[in-house]
Amino acid sequence: MTLPPFADVRAQIDQLWIYPVKSCAGIALSEVELTPTGLRWDRHWMVVDSEGGFVTQRELPRMALIQPVFIEGGFELHAPGMAPLTLLFEAAGPALVVTVWGETVSALDMGDAAAQWFSDCLGGDAPNELTRLRLVRFDPGARRVCSPKWTRGHEAWTQFADGFGLLVSSTASLVELNARLAQGGYPPVAMSRFRPNIVLAGIEAHDEDRIGPWRVATDEGDAVLDNVKPCARCPIPNIDPLTARASSEVSDTLQTYRQDRRLGGAVTFGMNAIALEGLGQVLRVGQPVVADWRFD
Template identity: 35%
Template sequence: MVTIKSLHIYPIKSLGGIELVQSKVERRGLQYDRRWMLVDENGRFVSQRENSKLALLQPSIKDNLIFIEDRSGTLSTLGFEMSEPSSSPMKVTIWDDECEAKPLDMKVNQWFSEFLGKTVQLVYMHDDSQRIADQRYAPAKDDVVSFADGYPILAISQESLDLLNSKLEKEVPMNRFRPNLVLQGLEAHEEDALAQIEIGALKLFGVKPCARCVMTTINQQTAEKGAEPLKTLASYRKTGNKILFGENFIPETDGWLKVGDDINIRKRKKALV
């Protein structure tokens, strides 16, 4: 039996994650997942790739408020409303995509700028903002995505992590890979071969394996960088110049997921690795 072991969202791109018992699923991903993002003065996204200390910022949600704790102890906790800002939309860039987002108020932006030591803005993806998922892989022309790197939902099996950890001198936790769904009951990397799954009334399409980058080498507790696990992954999970770990999914409709839900595999495909 294949089930959901855990659920995770990352409200602000490249900050810490929040583990959930259940979550609403929207077309662009789990509710609140990566709906906020930090951008520089040119409107380009800011991430742990160039600012690993972002790992030290831990969000939490209470009622309609989101709180950001600075685990380095430098700044006092920031809180702001999760509702859509009343500001005018601005153009922001994430990878090769450009879309609209609404900046938050000056107090919020000053807090993040002080933490990073450079001018940044926190922006929110409002409902009217449309970032279309990569049409080379998306099943529908109107498939959309949040500020996630490329696709609405990332799933990784516990068995895939167990296999990786069996090859490492020092084990790494799942948070290095920032999944939304952790699955259990599969063979290692079997998620790569899932073309279509159903979880209750929700249908999800497995569209593309996830190519991994240096973010996986950042310790999410300390923000320190190392060589692993990317070095070891490259020895057995490389195809071409990409290192693959986890599968990207696109939901067909809105719905709900909860920990313990059974996963029904409806269609399979050939895995790349």
Template identity: 45%
Template sequence: MATLSSLILYPVKSCGGLSLQQATLTVQGLQHAGIGDREWAVVDPSGVCLTQREYPRMALIRPQLAGDSLLLGAPDMPPLQLPLARSADGATLTVQVWDDQVLASDAGSQAANWFSSVLGVPCRLARFHPQAERAVSQTWSGGIAATTLFSDGYPVLLTSTASLDDLNQRLQRAGRAVLPMNRFRPNVVVDGIEAFDEDYTDSFALGEVVLKPVKPCPRCPMPSVDQDTGVVGPDPLDIMQSYRAKPELDGALCFGMNCLVVEGAGQVLSVGQEIEVTLAF
């Protein structure tokens, strides 16, 4: 029987995650304590999102829940406290996520100064605006209308422990160190299925929730970033080249599946929960 082995929510895009025992699933992804997945994003002065691709040190920015605030920590810096309550008259800005232009709330000068000090470049912190809506590409959604926040493109990224085990065995045979799952930054990790069965699954049912995989997740060099140190190491893409290239994505090397929430929005997911897997053939 397949089970839900991990739930991870990333409050700030490309920064550290919160490992949870339970989380509410919304159409825009995981939510916990009023915090949505990738609800905040760090942006440059023109509003373009910053990520670990260019700034691996972002991995060291770690979130914690602190009552009615989100607390962010980084080495050699005092913590930054972000109130969860929204200001009625705060400044707004436009954030660019890939080809999308999204309205956001500016988190203010204190947050801007903190992130600029941590990353060593001028930047600001933006929060997805409550009146904004960002649609996923229906090219891959099969015509299903869905939205997301500041994720790369879809509300839920799902991986499996067997797929990581398979990759790690190949890395070991090549004399390389194994990788933890956090290199691939999933929201949902499934145990009890065969390696890469997620590629060929029509749906994952968790009680009243139904997740539908719609697009393989192409991988950039981010899995080479050690999430504990922020240091870039050997890239697993060379090993993945031999068996994870997807012709339907022009040969992109993929690990994990982007999913939509097609039923059960508002339900609570729990680690250890059983999953009914329906294959697509």
């Protein structure tokens, strides 16, 4: 497709990521389908405690070391000292109710073998209440609605992501952060710290904060996405995804220049986004993007 010749911003997709199990490691892809809830298979599974509450790297940093790998019909999960665990795309189990940020969500239990795998992998350093973990799959028949406060009148859905189906950042934003880290005597960090779905190249640092709906030229037509809410950052970017060790220099550095008045001064990096058009189309690394500035 040919994008409009006149636009304030011209960029391209530089990286695409999915995180099949919420808070575990991600997979970098060259192409992926855009679905009503975000990118295909993103945050489709989640680890919960014995009460059904979601568990992340905030409580169990070793989740960063669990790496999904595509196999025929699903994924394999790999972790240090553990035999691989197979997750099939269409696996089904008993229905149960779980909670994500205070929302109750219908899910499907992935069985005792998966529960034991996660409990063995993550339970050694966990408080007692986190030693009985279970893995759940998002119920395909459920709907989890994104906050209408931010979606500008558009109805949007997500699965087990924190609140929105897509997270967008830019290579320039990471370059700026790493320059500031270097000034403080700290080593650079990778984009994987911030767990985005889409990384844009060809724009200035944090331009993703202020563009309006942006259009991607796909082989099937144009897809339109909208960056609707700044992403407030918890301590997870302080966790090194290669070692699961935490130190505070990332949060400390962001605190010096990324306090966002739209969220009451919270530290932000990247933008939550929703899909407006192009569901079912395939996003690919290298596809061109255009947008105009947002002034509202």
